[in-house]
Amino acid sequence: MIGGKPAAPSSAAGATHQSEIAPGVPIVRSRLPADSVTGDRKVLVYPSSNAVDFNVQELQDIHLMGPPPLMARDLMSPYVWLEPDGRFGIMVRAVTQPGVPMTDTGIIWAGWSDDGVHFAMLDQPSIVPGAAGEKDAGGVEDPTVVRIEDGSYVVYYTGVEADMAHGEMFYATGPSVDKLRKAGVALASSKSLGNTKEATVDREKDGRWSLFYEYAADEASRVGLAIGPKVDGPWDEQPTPFMPREDGWDNWHLSTGPMLLDDPEMPVMFYNGATHDARWRIGWVAFDRELTRVVDRCIEPLITPPPVPDRTASDIAFAASVTSRDGEVWLYYSLEDRRLSRARLKRS
Template structure:
């Protein structure tokens, strides 16, 4: 298989217009995908109270754009906390899967009323504005707590793979599960890759979006961090069935700009990938408050 490499050609801010319930909040987890027409882009995004404010840990909104940079949100959240206890504290981290029949499955993190315990939940429906909550998609286990941040793909062989973030021994790590369909049932597999000692991703890992234009060598733009949670975006390439790592970046692909304040939130976190006009657009959040789009070029070595 061919080795790969990437570089960043451009980074632009993503703007979201909408009611005060979204425009007056910080934004994270921009899951963007192409709509059925040219110049038609859709996004689900998490809106969180600004620093110092209280409230839920997030609501999930649906927005549209004709250029992939400026989006307009609907009048109300697509997924909001409650009424059940499993997400009464907040709704986070949307991942959208489009079905062949035109329907949608949306994986998201439900936070309990205590604001601490999270579980991977899912909603489904014929359209994003007609979703119904379906309950737990993948439960946490004694060894893998706070399961969240789904990344889902159907391989060439027809089986589904779900990458997810989980907590263990004070670290965030990435797990892998397999299933016969988009909504499982999911069976836990081995850890697909691990932190690397002495590197920028030596302690924490979290899932990111998959670039699957080459199904023989899918690539994940994953999130990695040191123990003090300085998150950067890197990439890792797999074989067709995600059984073997083919290649992995040495340095991060995207890092936040330097800050004079060492205590400032130092996070760049990838959420989605869109192919548009031959370009690779990687959507990410910075400092858990603002959205950006990076234009990425892929190279063969």
């Protein structure tokens, strides 16, 4: 909340003009109609520049231990981070299971772990839906945790209206994850940028904050980027970071994912992409240091959900967070919108 008003972008998003990934690797744009918000066009799959690659070395299920109201729900959006004392923190979206009356689109619960696999959850949720009439009365989703230098926390989350269909990005602050207070809207939706959510946040070398986010346009999800002086903006909209690929596995929807910052010269986002029928997979895209150019992008998905016998069933793998310590990289994600997993990655 900036000066009592929602922190909407202060400038309209512009189309990206990047023409090649690397010398000799051009970006070929689709002939399909341009994006109605930015004017960008989808691209075609291009060869890798071989700047970076990732391989999955190991998969592990994530286990939560908590109070009955939490354990009775399905689990999504596992945001995991490392504390200075070596512990793993987690915030997760807990949703009502199929067949149970839907009271909300989610509540946000926190917990701690010593091994990054088994988490002891708090007795009470950290962020709950607002009261009747409030803009997040329908549910709270998609937590993203930022630990500030003084040890306090900022948590971005999606607040959903009572209709359980429209939402925008909010944030909460507090000295600990069990003492958070809602602080207002972090990035407002608008007629052109609908349902802003799924924050990916980083502090830049010059002290500014970068905010990747998902928004709705043209009956699809897209990824935007904004830069601001503080964790709550005000936000200056940047050119489109990357677009769907017309002939790829990510040809319709895109959603933000976590950033791996081991190499500050080449930050990598593990993003989420899908077809028109919402079969979500996890891929990666690498940027230059200033986040102004794509320098490489996967051709095939990095993580695909296990096969399902019923094609109408949920077919979703969705990245939420990444940790890196002593060269060991773990990517945390949800499967089928109900269970949690992580993958150990090798960078090459």
